[in-house]
Amino acid sequence: MISKVKDSAQRLWYATKTLEHGWSRAVLTVQIESDLCGRQGKAISNFAGTLPAAQSDLAQQSLKDPYLFDFLTLQEDAVERDLELGLVDHIQKFLLEMGAGFAFVGRQVPLSVGDEDDYLDLLFYHLKLRCFIVIDLKMRKFTPEDAGKMNYYLSAVDDLMKHPTDAPTMGLILCKSRDRIKAEYALRDIAKPIGVAEWQTKLVKSLPTKLKGSLPTIEQIEAEFGPERLS
Numbered sequence: 001m002i003s004k005v006k007d008s009a010q011r012l013w014y015a016t017k018t019l020e021h022g023w024s025r026a027v028l029t030v031q032i033e034s035d036l037c038g039r040q041g042k043a044i045s046n047f048a049g050t051l052p053a054a055q056s057d058l059a060q061q062s063l064k065d066p067y068l069f070d071f072l073t074l075q076e077d078a079v080e081r082d083l084e085l086g087l088v089d090h091i092q093k094f095l096l097e098m099g100a101g102f103a104f105v106g107r108q109v110p111l112s113v114g115d116e117d118d119y120l121d122l123l124f125y126h127l128k129l130r131c132f133i134v135i136d137l138k139m140r141k142f143t144p145e146d147a148g149k150m151n152y153y154l155s156a157v158d159d160l161m162k163h164p165t166d167a168p169t170m171g172l173i174l175c176k177s178r179d180r181i182k183a184e185y186a187l188r189d190i191a192k193p194i195g196v197a198e199w200q201t202k203l204v205k206s207l208p209t210k211l212k213g214s215l216p217t218i219e220q221i222e223a224e225f226g227p228e229r230l231s
Contacts, residue, residue, distance in 0.1 A: 045195035131167035142178035144186035
């Protein structure tokens with residue numbers, strides 16, 4: 001740790017978290033290389049005005065900004081469903097990035113409200129905060145309308161799913177980018193606890209158009225070699 005972390009305060013932070021969560025050497029290395037100390041608690045939120053002080057501090061420290069999903073490989077034309085499926089397919093690495101306390105409940109969780117069903121992208125339960133956490137995935141920049149939609153989700157979950165002993169449901173909007181001032185304004189007068197953070201991952205660019213026609217298709221390869229030789 002001395003060789004990887006130059007700042008003494010950060011070394012103490014990582015040492016404390018290692019003891020608290022029982023990180024292995026490999027996990028600690030990943031956390032240092034991903035600058036977890038610099039990202040933890042940095043999400044934009046309205047927790048201070050919507051949660052009791054003790055829970056507000058814990059909730060803020062439970063989120064980070066940005067989230068690093070470098071275990072995913074997404075095409076430039078990927079849509080939100082591709083991101084969602086990729087995170088679920090790599091659930092162990094996803095949970096490691098989310099942090100201690102997050103328990104995965106499900107994806108595309110239905111909410112029956114009125115005559116139509118809505119679906120939550122991802123639903124978690126936080127074991128320390130004792131509340132549901134709704135995650136809304138965006139493949140674009142944050143807009144103020146996203147906060148209104150999340151507010152609706154949280155009201156529905158609180159009414160339809162939350163146990164009387166649970167704390168208020170929290171929301172996390174994960175977007176490709178966000179304007180800090182616009183996000184703060186969007187959350188300011190909302191009574192439900194919502195956080196906004198960016199996510200980052202590696203992108204694999206699509207092949208240039210001029211190369212697409214020069215490469216053989218799967219059908220052409222199978223016709224040349226036979227499917228049995230490719231299996």
